[in-house]
Amino acid sequence: MSSGSTQRMFQLKLDSLTGKSEWVVVEGDDEDDGSSVDLATTSYLDMLNDTTRNKAYRQAIDNTVTRPCNVLDIGAGTGLLSMMAARALGSADSTVASDDKGRVVACESYLPMAKLMRKVVHSNGMSRKIHVINNRSDELKVGVDISTRADILVSEILDSELLGEGLIPTLQNAHDELLVENPDTVPYRAVTYGQLVESSFLWRLHDLYSNEICASDGIRLVPTERSSILSIEPQQYPMHCDPLQEELKLLSEPFKIFEFDFWKRPSSHGEAEILVEAATSGSVNAVLSWWVLQLDKEGTVFYSTAPKWIKLLQTEFPGNENWCDHWKQCVWFVPGKGLSVSKGENIQLLAVHSDISISYSLWAESQRNKKEHVIRKDDFQLTLSPEKIATYSDDKWRRYVSLALQNALHRKDSPLCFVLDDSIFLATAIAHLCKTSRVMLLFPGLRERGLQYLRATAETNQFSADRLKLLDHRLEYISIHETDGKKIDLLVGEPFYYGSETWLPWKNLRFWKERTRLEGILSKDAIVIPCKGILRVCAMSLPDLWKSRCSLTYIEGFNHSVANTILGACGNLPSPQEGPILPFFVWQSGESKELSERLTLMEFDFSKPMSSCSGKAKVKFTGTGICHGFVLWIDWVLSAENDSVVSTGPDHRQWKQGVKLLKTPVAVSSQDHMSSDDFHSVEMEANFDSANGDLMIQYVFV
Template sequence: MSSGSNERMFQFKYDPVTGMSEWVVVEGDDNHDNVVQPSSTIDLGTTSYLDMLNDNWRNKAYRLAIDKTVTRPCCVLDIGAGTGLLSMMAARAMGIADCTLASGDKRRVIACESYLPMVKLMRKLVHRNGMERKVTVINKRSDELKVGVDINSRAHILVSEILDSELLGEGLIPTLQNAHDELLVENPKTVPYRAITYGLLVESRFLWRQHDLHNNEVCLLDGIRLVPTELNPVLNVKAQQYPMHCDSLEEELKTLSEPFKIFEFDFWKRPDSHGEAQICIKSTSTGRVNAVLSWWVLQLDQEGTIFYSTAPKWIKHLQADFSGDGEWCDHWKQCVWFVPGKGLSVSKDEDIHLHAIHSEISISYNLWAENQGTKIHSNHSNEFQLTLSPEKIAVYSDDYWRHQVVLAVHNALRRKDSPLCFVVDDSIFLAPAIAHLCKSSRVMLLFPGLRERGFRYLHSIADTNQFSVDRLKLLDTQIDCLTIHDTDGKKIDLLVGEPYYYGFDNYLPWKNLRFWKERTRLERILSKDVSIIPGRGRLRVCAMSLPDLWKSRCSLADIEGFDHSVANNILGACGNLPSREESPMLPFFVWQCGGTKELSERLTLMEFDFTKPMSSCSGKAKVRFTKNGTCHGFVLWIDWVLDVENGVVVSSGPDNRYWKQGVKLLKTPVTVTNHDQHYSDEHHSVEMEAIFDSTSSNLILQYDFV
């Protein structure tokens, strides 16, 4: 990287619709009045920085703890400094004079941040708040810092916020180990002071469906087995903790224990890389343990008066001292660890033994009941095993979804003799479904994300599903280069996709329109009467009240006395923006977004016709409000019309909790009323237009309240 006033960096850019990726140069400068380049804006706008900075309880807790801990001039080290908020808090608490410090002065705040776009933003914020003489910004990883080179002396105080929902996933342990070994004085002060993880045993059919496909599909009648009994667990989720908002699951969970303490991590001393805990838990009810729900509590000060908890609201009353103010936030969730298979059957008052293990970056569990000798532990992988997201496992467990897909494929195949079928996406369900329904079919697979792993998996389940692997072919040629020679001299009779692309879990719904792009690239080798599944896509919209989500994505102003307004553009702020700025559309599981309420009818805003080559298109709709309330934004999703003629549809809307929806938040919330009521000063409807640009794959949403 070059030095001087103009900095250049490379950033990895990926277009999920085209499937193409490249390294691009991002230009930047240190002019504190300029905003950071748009490519960095898009990158940082999908992170949790904005939500974290809008977490008032977190900000207040850190400020109170830093004010109590930094009581005299000394050397303070902030690791993973982000926007520099904690560094500026420490400098203010220390009361460093405004004059320029001598190079050897030990009264300094060192802000260490490795991510260059964040460093550039931090420098702007430090300058905006008049702290550039008090805070030294270093663009390095903390384990790259050298005492006597980067910093003058070991630090007396460590302030940090390198925590994820699991606590350890951002490298807390190795970071603390290196800091204590190389960067901190003996017996340093730290903010936070310690962290404690807690757990709860729960029964939940919703959570069970997200990992145990084998036992869920046994009851299904379509005859397709993605997880044959003899190969269980050939298809599974990773044995890890999954971040999830559990407030919305309160009515669907049956608690089978009281909360219990698991691990304690002290920031003020060097942690161990590996730790184990044996915990005996008394079951509070008869049931089946499907998951271990966990959260953590931060003790920020040494005296134990300032706490922050990530427990769900319905748990916090059991930990009253740690409750905080109960505000919803998205950057820290609870975690779910799935108990393999059907779970552990327990009786009331039975002793359950939990063996918890932590590595440097994660926590895992084994458990067993007092009267059951076999431990329930994570399944070991085999050479054919595929790991998918919990949401995808749940989709493949869903009887309705499978029925709709099988029905659409059946309707298409009944008109074809010895068809050549082409699976254009990463669906592992479609190939066995086609082979099961049509014994004379040949199936060619693109598998752009799964590739050989997916193909080996299909080989492993072929015998159980009674089809020959000779009927399958994995295409190695890039799709733009495919010719009729690659399809063995035959044109494609059936082109299918779910659509599903491996690794697309965090993208906006319309990024799955990559299916349309792929179909267009194959135009030259499609037969004249080719069937396309899905045949159409409908972009759907609903106006909603989303107070918690809107607040978490609101533009920044004063945060504990520090102006953060310069960060709004790069962090993708949505609410309270200047009139000239537009908020981004972001992917969320709407059901996990705190308080929500639908305020309008659900309408189709635009249609995509997959039977024709990809093209730009647009659509308009007048959305009428059906309820009174405050509108914070619009939720958008795609209904996939698998069979146009017979109306076979699957939806990725808010009712389906296994897909993320696209959310467009308003700059300013709008009070709306039912369109049947007549109040001249209230809004009854909104006129909307959506424009899809096939060249850039971007979706633009325009709206006007009337």
Template structure:
């Protein structure tokens, strides 16, 4: 399980689906009297640079490209359990003509449900701030004969004004602005503004209520994702990235992380019964901040490494229609597990700092839970030893702190990975003195390792993503590892700007990378070829016998059976009676598309894709020789 999580960020190619453009990182819009434009920010994975691309409103071809293929819209629309629950709740709630407001309308599915429930009478206002989705919504409504029955407004809901956008306050609110944590998409501020400015007093709402639940678990797998200090203790390289006494120097962010927990079931040991944490009523104005204290009885001996949490929607006032994101091992009359796998909503994991908290069967653990406008956090108290208190993060030495993703922390704590790096460097550094090394990526491990293994080393790190934070960390970590901070230099410029002036007119003997680029952790495997581009850029300052690590890249593949993931991204037809086939191309649906249309590859952690089965041997597609300058490559393999 661990090796899958850290090593297989899989590029999954959905056969016969439409093509996806470059990675979409941001969208903003600008309006004028005559037209509206989208400024689409695209990332060039080879250079790390981004540029704004202007798309005119009337550029239909641009919008027919799968601009939204990497989003969760398609997965959500394929969630039949969700769709049916909302349809039943809307039919039960909207029983007479009234004014219905749909916030975050998406393709307009809930708006069309509300209009149909009123027999085409009453008023439905669909609010959607994302222009590409507004265009898609209008197309869906036109295809379903709903275009003149629903008012579509391309604004954020907190920009709506009575008398300008809405003639009167709405009687009913329908919305689905939830993420895996529940609050991350701005549910609370959206509801606050709606109740203050857009809704009648005591409105009807779908959903009616949401409740968050949690469970204490022990899991070595989850522990490896955040406790670097203890996991690296036995590493043979002697480097401590989170040294004793400075364990806060490098850590993961204190937040909930969305994960499918069912694949981890054999890696998890539950240490409590499920417990209710917070309740949020959609029909009344929520509070921005609240905290609660829960006394939780341990059901077994063990160490609490994490809090696994989920939420349950009560969609109708009477409490007969529910939707749950609970893991499948949860089963009770009031908390039910989801029927189908889905990718848009997962469970959440909160890491207990350090090595966790030991507990015994029957012992009470005090959980402090707090929610803000956009997140939920936890603290655990029990009778802890001094070591537990230290690991629990209740003390701090005020050191600089570098925050990295859990996957990267797990790799840095992987003794096998570190041993392979150690062996590679030892084999090439023997007999070399006064070595000049350039670390071309955002690695914080390699500069320290090179400095430790080399005689009179000079290490230059570029830190294209970490920038000043990377240099601050290296300075502190070098001192903690008894290395001279002077042997490591960070340059505040990209690799392509490096010159002989930066190397004191000395040629580079060793160019090395993991490769790892901070902020691009969900990249497709070949987007790490940015290292090859960097190596080519630096060719003029490399010595004739310069060592390049890694020296080669091999793109490998295999055929895999992924029924859950396939189902979540397959072509749409009718959703609760409303045709959605018109969105398939834009959302990048797979299956039943034109023979000549090629599909993109999307990055997924394989173990998070539901059921899977490997159908072929692993085969090599092509190789990339990093010892030479970048060049065009192609490869071909037969799948058996």
């Protein structure tokens, strides 16, 4: 490669239909280099559309950068904070950055973002005022990468938990190696807060043991004697809690947990013992937490991620009144059924923070020595997502699936059954329901840990573990040799792939791809469950989500329009550009309203090998309002005989839906409320490409 050639880089690409990953080389100067695929699903765009955040940072930087100095921006993103600092230095009119006026160094470790930052900085005429470094901040050396230690640190390396993006190690290294003694910082301080709540919904997200006791299928994924064998990761989970407000029982007043000062070196470990009085009686199912930023030293600029019911009372820390998706509240699940408390009772809460996370334990004072709420840890544990635990806790879902399996298995004598995905429920149910079955497991994500779990729970579910066989999921072709000379009688999947929770719904059509490669070893009368997938659509009003995904123009005076394509902007795009379809929990996406009937757009027939397909539908509006886009999901038809259907639509909180946002919101109304200015229907067409798993949507308002 010649010295004048474009920069090249490696990116990891995932084929959702095969589950395989491969490193590919992309040209660093390409306008469409594939980075947009990665960055469109990040929170960058939403963060840059957060006007409250942007204004707060601008005010704090203006209050802090008031003299010639050296400024370091860590995790610089698009360079917004760096440009604010450079402008505050008074160097915006200079053609050359000079040491006597100070300088700004922008450090960004992620190469696609560093490339984008250079474009944004250049488009604002500030390339000579900001030194962009594509490196981790702990790899910077004074005298090599930067000339001197920085007087001021500006940063935005915060996640919903506060610490998850490595805030503490980053600050430690910065204070040790990159900053002057007693530097100024933006932000200046962060304080975390918590509140104890009762919630049946939050309880179902983690306590499968208690919830499946009432299940009617006789299957026990969590045996009585091994109540912690299946669990979620013990961590804080980001979640929009405002939609749960009417369902939550607030068991305490808000309480302060930790305080982190950015202007001094933080500790890697901290503990806080907090005495919390129960405001009312109930069961503590979760600790909700949020944080408040003090951005400037004087304490005049704040930003809060508190839920709405806190913000209404929190006059001393006015926070963001707008919905945003980049920062949410966090939920820490209290093990088991929760901690029973009485009104006025004292609860002891111990909060512990590490370099990257915060954890909690709590007990009522009357149980101080018992700590009855703590569940004994099993020697072996399998962890699943809270949404998957909630699915397995859903008695209706379990009944539908069990009925479909029973109907299929009663027709077969000693059937060979094949579990295509990572469903421990299906594997357990088949072995439990049919004592003569043999069960082949693909388990592409769980692998040996999934098999180990099934062996540990086999006795409880009354089957022999030697009827299970784990296959090599990496084989290009699975032959009849791998199935011990027998053809497959029953092919099943949820479909559920471990680690695929952030995918678009149709990415789980990997199930269809796997079914296709087994075509040669399916028996003539093989039963496939689910037998069909139905792509469903509904037009919706989603004003908060649409605003968060709008194309960027000027942010606090800095043009960001060059970032729109790579960040996956959807709203206010110039023709003929279209934004991507993105995965969201619609129930967590702010204000929403269904404006049309729910229609079938396309069907996927799993009884046949995978092929490209298409479908059309005319969606009629049933309400009056502003349409911001279309929500798409897949309903899985388990059995054609009894129309047993498992839906993943927007009223089912365990699954993300695909959201196609419009470039421009459209006023719509039903035909019963005729208006010459409103649209009454939309004609939609969907095309599925079996080669890459992509789904293309076209629409015309009528």
